[in-house]
Amino acid sequence: MWYHETAPLLYQRNRFRFPRRRVPSTTSWPSVRPFEPYTPHVEPLFRQIGASNARLLRHIGIHFPKEINSAKLFRNPPIFELLREYLQLLQLIRDTCQDLRTFELLDDSALGTQALQLRHASVAAKLCGALHDGGLKDMLSLERIVVVHIENDIDDEFEVFRNSLVPRVSDDTWSIELKKPPFQRLATRNLDKCYSKMPEAEE
DSSP states (O other): OHHHHHHHHHHHHSOEEOOEEEOOOOOOOTTSOOOOOEEEOOHHHHHHHOHHHHTTOOEEEEEOOSOOOHHHHTSSSOOOOOOHHHHHHHHHHHHHOTTOOEEEEEEOGGGTOOSSOTTSHHHHHHHHHHHHHHTGGGOTTOOEEEEEEEOSOOOHHHHHHHHHHGGGSSSTTEEEEEEOOSOOOOOSSSGGGTSOOOOOOOO
């Protein structure tokens, strides 16, 4: 009884950010290295909470795609096209979350965790366009599409990047934000210098 009363608040008010995973390859050629694109791990949660609860989700965050269709990237002019697995993911979110309000696209390419370096506004704009045409434009309930650029150092260069990217994105629904990563990796040497001093208790 309690769960059924609070479920709408749980799914409507919280932000759900999905990690990436590798999709198992279906290749039948043992001598060929399986191609396993990274896609956000969305479908398992939808199965776990059920379709009725998934419809309540209003805020979703996924990572920018790590790969795109390389066969078309080297054409003249290059074409930024999403992989089939990523297009299927956007279609799943569109069909399941019919009251989605906020869609976050997390860009951590500056931390070296992504093949596509989005620090260049022209590349980022083309990828945003591919995402928009690949499914975001069909999510009619969306009020905001937020590109969250994650980087250790906040500097003036980001403002140049942001100001260059904003005019290139599809419409006023898009916005660009900058955030630092949620944690910092510590060096394994001189660990005695890495511990934080606990604040003294007030008397």
